[in-house]
Amino acid sequence: MDLLQSILYDMVYHSTPIILCVIGGVFAYKANVLNIALEGMMLCGAFIVMLVDFLTGNLALAVGASILSVLLLGLIFSFFGITCKGNVIVVGLGINMLVSAIAGFVLKVMNSSNILINSLKVSDFKINIPVIENIPILGSLLSGHPLITYLSFLGIFLMWVLMYKTKFGIYVRVVGENEDAARSLGLKVSFYRYMAILIGAFCCALAGINLSLERLGLFTNDMTAGRGFVAIAAIYCGHGDPLVSAVYAIIFGLARSLSINLSIFAGPAAGLFDVIPYVLMTIVLTVVSIYRYKNIKIRGFRINE
Amino acid sequence: METMNRKQKWASFGRSLLSSLVPVIAAFIIGGIIISLLGENPFTTYWILISKSLFTVKGFAYTLHKAAPLILTGLAIAVTFKANIFNMGVEGQLLIGGFFAGIAGASLTGTSPVVTKVICMAVGMGCGVLFALIPAVLKAYFRVNEMVVTLMLNYAMIKILEFLATGVFRDNGSGYVTTPTIQAGAMFRRLGGSKLTPFFFISLIVFLIMYFVMNRSVLGYEIRAIGLNPVFAEAASMKVRNKIIEIMVISGALSGLAGAGQMMSDQFKYTLTFSGTPGLGWDGMLVSLLGKHDPVGILIAAIFYSALKTGSDKINFYTNVPKEIIAVIQSLIILFLAVQFFDEKTNLFDSLKKKITGRDETTVKEEL
Numbered sequence: 001m002d003l004l005q006s007i008l009y010d011m012v013y014h015s016t017p018i019i020l021c022v023i024g025g026v027f028a029y030k031a032n033v034l035n036i037a038l039e040g041m042m043l044c045g046a047f048i049v050m051l052v053d054f055l056t057g058n059l060a061l062a063v064g065a066s067i068l069s070v071l072l073l074g075l076i077f078s079f080f081g082i083t084c085k086g087n088v089i090v091v092g093l094g095i096n097m098l099v100s101a102i103a104g105f106v107l108k109v110m111n112s113s114n115i116l117i118n119s120l121k122v123s124d125f126k127i128n129i130p131v132i133e134n135i136p137i138l139g140s141l142l143s144g145h146p147l148i149t150y151l152s153f154l155g156i157f158l159m160w161v162l163m164y165k166t167k168f169g170i171y172v173r174v175v176g177e178n179e180d181a182a183r184s185l186g187l188k189v190s191f192y193r194y195m196a197i198l199i200g201a202f203c204c205a206l207a208g209i210n211l212s213l214e215r216l217g218l219f220t221n222d223m224t225a226g227r228g229f230v231a232i233a234a235i236y237c238g239h240g241d242p243l244v245s246a247v248y249a250i251i252f253g254l255a256r257s258l259s260i261n262l263s264i265f266a267g268p269a270a271g272l273f274d275v276i277p278y279v280l281m282t283i284v285l286t287v288v289s290i291y292r293y294k295n296i297k298i299r300g301f302r303i304n305e
Numbered sequence: 306m307e308t309m310n311r312k313q314k315w316a317s318f319g320r321s322l323l324s325s326l327v328p329v330i331a332a333f334i335i336g337g338i339i340i341s342l343l344g345e346n347p348f349t350t351y352w353i354l355i356s357k358s359l360f361t362v363k364g365f366a367y368t369l370h371k372a373a374p375l376i377l378t379g380l381a382i383a384v385t386f387k388a389n390i391f392n393m394g395v396e397g398q399l400l401i402g403g404f405f406a407g408i409a410g411a412s413l414t415g416t417s418p419v420v421t422k423v424i425c426m427a428v429g430m431g432c433g434v435l436f437a438l439i440p441a442v443l444k445a446y447f448r449v450n451e452m453v454v455t456l457m458l459n460y461a462m463i464k465i466l467e468f469l470a471t472g473v474f475r476d477n478g479s480g481y482v483t484t485p486t487i488q489a490g491a492m493f494r495r496l497g498g499s500k501l502t503p504f505f506f507i508s509l510i511v512f513l514i515m516y517f518v519m520n521r522s523v524l525g526y527e528i529r530a531i532g533l534n535p536v537f538a539e540a541a542s543m544k545v546r547n548k549i550i551e552i553m554v555i556s557g558a559l560s561g562l563a564g565a566g567q568m569m570s571d572q573f574k575y576t577l578t579f580s581g582t583p584g585l586g587w588d589g590m591l592v593s594l595l596g597k598h599d600p601v602g603i604l605i606a607a608i609f610y611s612a613l614k615t616g617s618d619k620i621n622f623y624t625n626v627p628k629e630i631i632a633v634i635q636s637l638i639i640l641f642l643a644v645q646f647f648d649e650k651t652n653l654f655d656s657l658k659k660k661i662t663g664r665d666e667t668t669v670k671e672e673l
Contacts, residue, residue, distance in 0.1 A: 036452070076640075086643035089391060089452070090594060094640030097583055101632035104582070108627040109343070226460040233453045271468035278461040282443075282454055289449045 005140040007254075007261045012141060013215070014260075015253025016149045017042065017207035017224075021231030022242070022249045023152070023159040024203025027196035029240040030163070032176035036092035037077050039228025040099040041201050045070045045208020047103045050115040050219035057119075062213075067205040073099070074201030078194045096228075103221045113220070120217035146214035148206050155203070159242040172196050204228075226278065233281045237288045248284065255280045325595055325602070328641030336634040345626050353623050354616035364615065366499035372611035373508040373570070374399075377563035378589025379596060379603040380515045381556045387519070387598050388552050389532040390444070394455030395560045396586025397462035398436050400579065402429035402561025403568040404466050407575045408474055410487030410568065418490035425491050426507075426565045433561020434554050436462065441553030445546045451553075459586075470575055484575040493570040504570040511562065516600040518555075528552060560586065583632060588614075591635055594642045610635075 021038045028035035049066035053059060077095055081088040107113065125146040163169040175182045175192045182189055207227075212219045230252050238245025255277040263270035337347035358364045378395050385392040406429035413421050439458065443449035467482075476485040493502035519525040527548055530538040539545045563585060572579055580586065592610050596602025617631040 036456070080640060080644055084644040086645070088643075090643035091640060093393075093590065094636055094643060097587065097636035098633070098640060100583065101629065101636045105339075105627060105629040105633050108629045226457060229453065229456040229460075233457060236450055236453055268472060269468075271471060272465070274464040275461045275468075278457045278464075281457055282461075285453065286443055286447050286449050289443075289447050293448050
């Protein structure tokens with residue numbers, strides 16, 4: 001029973017940053033801009049919030065600075081990728097490497113291998129919901145998580161509404177599906193692409209804050225460990241639908257949680273359990289892809305669809 | 306008429322040279338600003354960087370030595386990017402190639418040095434190919450996005466190798482996580498007093514082969530055709546599916562060989578920092594972008610970038626600037642390289658000119 005509870009708790013815990021990346025990233029996906037900078041944006045959010053909090057001790061300022069810096073990163077991405085028409089894959093890769101390089105550089109200048117704030121108590125961030133926290137399984141699922149975790153699950157539905165029930169969402173999708181048609185309607189294509197990227201950046205900032213500040217009170221370089229790429233895989237699997245993509249993000253969270261909770265029983269092979277989430281995501285991606293193209297029987301091969 | 310052609314040729318050469326140089330210079334300017342913020346002189350720092358790695362015989366030999374794996378990873382990236390396939394798994398393919406070349410090098414006994422070296426390199430290439438085949442088959446037969454798969458499998462491979470290095474293949478005599486050191490017979494000997502090894506010349510031979518393959522062979526033509534328009538390529542009776550696998554196999558073999566070479570000429574054992582930060586595969590990405598995915602460009606870019614890397618170690622000796630600044634400059638170069646400032650299609654400068662003068666550049670030409 002304890003094991004089940006901790007598996008469920010960890011599932012929610014590990015899903016959060018990926019859900020945030022996913023619900024932010026779907027807009028860029030729908031606007032037909034491949035944003036592989038999710039990873040770097042998340043790392044930037046995680047880094048700046050800890051750095052500013054370490055230097056000033058002001059939590060609100062730290063969170064604000066973190067979000068602003070990631071939005072700036074989003075603007076840089078948009079400027080290079082959309083305004084200058086650069087190769088977005090290379091731009092995204094450049095941003096991922098830039099953030100990691102700057103974080104490494106600053107850590108070196110600070111002569112430290114991580115940023116650890118002793119006054120920060122991670123347990124303070126946890127919100128225990130009265131009554132529910134005492135219900136066995138439901139309690140570990142719903143209670144005792146930090147604020148951003150609740151925001152992320154709320155965000156799934158908010159983003160779904162934004163995507164499918166508002167004019168903005170429709171325009172973003174039109175821009176992605178047929179740029180020329182959007183232009184002939186008088187839509188500002190670049191504007192919607194910029195907004196799509198910036199929404200992603202905002203969500204990634206939250207994911208980063210969750211990762212470093214709320215969960216551990218610690219920043220080490222490259223702590224995002226490919227979660228941004230997993231999020232992209234989840235978006236691909238879910239075809240950009242916030243609800244479906246978020247489900248894949250939760251599947252990854254479950255895989256991660258299982259690999260951590262079950263590795264105790266694995267003895268020396270425990271190290272290998274870290275591989276499971278990445279391999280599982282690859283398999284899921286393949287299965288979804290097979291299923292999607294099952295009924296398409298055109299002759300020949302197309303690379304980009 | 307002929308002079309026109311020659312003029313145009315020079316113009317396009319100048320344009321491609323500029324489009325590589327401008328991002329580099331811009332990145333160095335930003336890097337210089339950061340250095341001066343630390344209270345150091347950027348010019349002396351850059352001078353140390355370049356002079357120690359390019360203008361001394363010993364330094365230049367070391368630069369060439371470090372350039373060898375970069376040439377290979379650069380080519381590994383270029384061959385796929387030219388076909389519009391994004392193999393981001395070069396890093397993982399290099400690691401597995403290096404790891405198992407090292408295991409082979411440590412466990413082989415009783416074979417002559419030449420045979421040992423050949424076996425080690427073959428093992429490295431084979432492992433690289435096997436690992437590259439996963440995304441290749443998924444892409445060719447199930448249309449799975451190869452970029453996402455390779456990016457994720459990199460992390461999986463790092464974890465697997467970490468597991469193997471801490472468990473099964475651990476060198477128990479050592480105080481830290483490492484595989485056993487390879488046998489003397491598997492090591493490339495240094496030439497003279499320099500750090501240069503025969504591996505550099507092997508990479509040069511591979512460069513020549515790849516130059517021929519990419520510029521003069523049918524496969525090279527097919528790679529370009531697939532990159533430009535896969536539907537047309539298929540319609541022109543190319544088996545795009547098989548070609549994708551071929552291209553990925555070549556890329557995996559090059560990456561695996563780079564890893565094996567790194568193992569046999571530089572590292573001699575697999576540690577968790579085997580390929581450094583940000584990793585030789587990612588360096589290859591920069592090299593390939595800087596060289597415009599062209600073999601000759603890649604060769605020059607690899608030596609240039611290797612000079613940056615070897616010079617950065619010297620920065621630590623002579624100044625207070627941490628060598629991590631090079632990683633910042635590198636990522637800035639990649640960021641700026643993404644934009645084609647001087648491309649004929651999206652020429653920012655022409656469009657700026659157009660805005661300022663109010664005239665279209667092309668119409669001016671026609672009037673002449």
